[in-house]
Amino acid sequence: MTFSQRLSPAFFADVQDKVRARAAEDDLDAVFTDDPEDVAYLTGFFHHPCERPVAVWLEATGRCVLLLPELEREHAEAQNAAAELVSYPEYPGVLPPFAALANFVGTANRRVGHTTSISYQRLAAARAELSTMEFVPTDLVTVCRYVKTPEEVALHAEAARITDLMLTAGVELVTGAVAAGRELPSEAELASYVGKVGTGTMYAEHTDVVVVSMLAGGLVYAGANSAYPHGLPSGYRLTPGDTFMLSLGCAVGGRFVEGERTFVLGEPTEEQRRFHQAVWEAQQVGGEAIRPGVECRAANATCLAVLRDAGLGGYLRHRQGHGIGLGMHEPPWLEDGDDTVLEPGMIVSNEPGIYVPGHAGYRISDSMLVTEEGAEPLTAFPRGLEDCVIPV
Numbered sequence: 311m312t313f314s315q316r317l318s319p320a321f322f323a324d325v326q327d328k329v330r331a332r333a334a335e336d337d338l339d340a341v342f343t344d345d346p347e348d349v350a351y352l353t354g355f356f357h358h359p360c361e362r363p364v365a366v367w368l369e370a371t372g373r374c375v376l377l378l379p380e381l382e383r384e385h386a387e388a389q390n391a392a393a394e395l396v397s398y399p400e401y402p403g404v405l406p407p408f409a410a411l412a413n414f415v416g417t418a419n420r421r422v423g424h425t426t427s428i429s430y431q432r433l434a435a436a437r438a439e440l441s442t443m444e445f446v447p448t449d450l451v452t453v454c455r456y457v458k459t460p461e462e463v464a465l466h467a468e469a470a471r472i473t474d475l476m477l478t479a480g481v482e483l484v485t486g487a488v489a490a491g492r493e494l495p496s497e498a499e500l501a502s503y504v505g506k507v508g509t510g511t512m513y514a515e516h517t518d519v520v521v522v523s524m525l526a527g528g529l530v531y532a533g534a535n536s537a538y539p540h541g542l543p544s545g546y547r548l549t550p551g552d553t554f555m556l557s558l559g560c561a562v563g564g565r566f567v568e569g570e571r572t573f574v575l576g577e578p579t580e581e582q583r584r585f586h587q588a589v590w591e592a593q594q595v596g597g598e599a600i601r602p603g604v605e606c607r608a609a610n611a612t613c614l615a616v617l618r619d620a621g622l623g624g625y626l627r628h629r630q631g632h633g634i635g636l637g638m639h640e641p642p643w644l645e646d647g648d649d650t651v652l653e654p655g656m657i658v659s660n661e662p663g664i665y666v667p668g669h670a671g672y673r674i675s676d677s678m679l680v681t682e683e684g685a686e687p688l689t690a691f692p693r694g695l696e697d698c699v700i701p702v
Contacts, residue, residue, distance in 0.1 A: 313468055315563035316518040321461050322354055322392035325454070326374050332450045333370040339420035341368045341451060342436065345427050347636040348451045349376070350564050355391040356520050357382060362401040363408070363432060366393065367415055377411045408439035417441075423448030455635055456642065457655035462565055462635070463679060466657055469560050469567035470677060470688035472511050476526065476558045477569055477691040479507040481700065484548065484575070488702050494575075497543040500556075501530040508560045516562070524638065526560035528568070536572075536671035539627050539663065550576045550702045553585075553670035559638065566638045568659055569689035570675035576702040578695065585622070585664060586695045589672045592616035592662040593693065596630050600660060600678050600685040606648040613644075613662050622664050631659035634677050656680040657688070 329352065333341050343349065344365040350356050352366045353376050364382065367375040376393035378386060383397050398410040420443045424433060437445055458466065483503050487494050495503070508526025512519050519525075531541045532554035548554055552575045559568035572589070574582050596613030613630040617623060629645035634657050642650035644658055652658070658680070663673030676687035692698065 313516045313562075314518055315465065315512075315516050315520045316390075317354060317461055317465075317563065319390070319392060321459065322352070324459070326352060326368060326392070329368055329451055329454050330370050332454060333368070333423060336423065336448065336450060337421060338423040338446075338448065338450075339370055340415075340422045341370075341424075341448070342366070342422050342445070343425035343428070343451055344432055345425045345451075347455075347640070348425060351451070351455055351636055353391045353393045355386050355389050355393075356522060356564055357385065363435075365411070365436075367411060369415075375411070375415060377407060379407075406435065406439060408436045411436075412439040417443075419443065421446065423450060425449075425451060452641060455640070456633065456650075457653055458565075458635065458657055459655070463655070463657075465563035465565040466567055466677065466679070467688055469562040469565060470569065470690070472508050472526065472560050472562065473558055473567050473569040473689055474691045475511060476504040476508045476528075476560070477556055477571055480504045480530070480556045480558070481573070484700055488700065494548040496545050496547045497530045497532055497535065498545055500548075501527060501543040504528070504530070504556070504558055508558075512560075512562070520561070520564045522561045522564050524559070524561065528556070528558035530557070531555055531671070532575075533670060534668055537665045537667050537669060539665055539671065539673075548575055553582055553672065555671060555673060557673070557675070561638075564636050566634050566636070567677040567688055568634065568638065568661075568675055569677070569691060570661060570673050571691055571693065571698055572672045572674060573698045573700055574695070575700050578699060581669075583695060585666065585670075585672045586698070588617055588620045588622055589662055589664060589674055590693055590695065591620075593660055593674045593676075596660045596662055597676070597678060597685060597687065600644075600652060600658060600680060602652055602654050602680055602682065602684075604652050606642050606644045606650045606652065606658075607646045609652070610644045610646055613660070617662060617664060625664035625666055627665050628663065631661050631675070631678075633658050652680050654680050654682050660685075660687070
């Protein structure tokens with residue numbers, strides 16, 4: 311039985327109605343966004359962002375319009391984009407892109423909320439063609455994306471299943487090399503292998519695979535390289551005694567999940583045991599702190615206090631976590647500066663970590679679905695050190 315990555319037309323109708331209702335509450339006549347994730351959220355159209363503008367115009371009491379270059383029209387139709395399509399011939403072109411939009415929606419005086427991520431150039435170009443309208447910044451589409459619907463949660467859950475398969479495959483590649491007496495894989499080889507497992511699983515088991523910036527893969531780093539929180543895979547070859555990290559994830563239907571585990575290659579030293587155990591405890595406490603009604607900053611403080619109380623605060627480099635959805639990183643942020651209140655249906659990462667210069671990094675991460683009672687991890691690969699030691 312195959313798994314479809316595409317959401318139903320009813321999903322997009324409901325999403326657009328939710329955004330329209332928020333727009334009306336904020337006294338906006340329309341919402342305008344060129345954020346690729348917003349475009350996908352509102353219409354189901356996924357595309358490769360480039361210099362050619364693609365944008366959604368959503369009226370508070372009317373239509374949803376997708377502005378795109380003509381060369382993308384068939385692509386949008388093939389994806390059953392939930393919008394009226396308005397195209398322009400080419401960019402920069404004789405007909406400016408936003409002139410095509412103005413010709414379609416009219417130039418009546420309106421108050422239009424625009425995404426805060428739009429570039430100055432894009433916003434200036436839109437204002438030039440829609441000069442009778444008042445443009446004001448708004449984050450309402452971003453906020454609407456916080457709480458996932460059951461249909462979206464199903465996509466995240468499938469992404470979590472595949473992420474667990476990738477973690478398992480990474481461990482099996484290393485254990486297989488040890489058992490056969492072969493050369494251990496490099497970071498880059500390990501990263502390439504698990505990425506192929508993730509994408510291969512999707513294309514074998516899914517229909518309508520939605521291709522986004524990172525379909526499946528992640529960061530793999532070992533030894534001292536793992537002390538860089540976002541270090542990139544290198545040609546460094548795993549060595550007995552290394553701490554190494556598989557920081558993996560994938561997107562199903564454009565919805566992301568991440569799952570990260572820290573492993574020890576060989577019998578752990580007392581230092582490795584201490585560091586891994588502390589991060590495991592912080593992640594356990596952090597998961598319990600993620601629950602409805604709790605502010606993001608409070609969950610973050612509770613989680614990271616475990617590491618500070620263990621005397622490891624000097625090795626902290628980042629917050630507890632972040633929102634995850636159509637973006638691998640998106641608001642809300644589990645950090646001291648974010649007072650957003652967690653709600654059922656939100657998905658956030660729980661990923662405390664410490665980074666010891668010259669030695670290694672230790673991070674354990676799960677994507678957590680906030681429920682009515684608390685939160686549950688979508689990823690299930692074992693977290694404790696006893697399950698993350700690879701004998702050599």
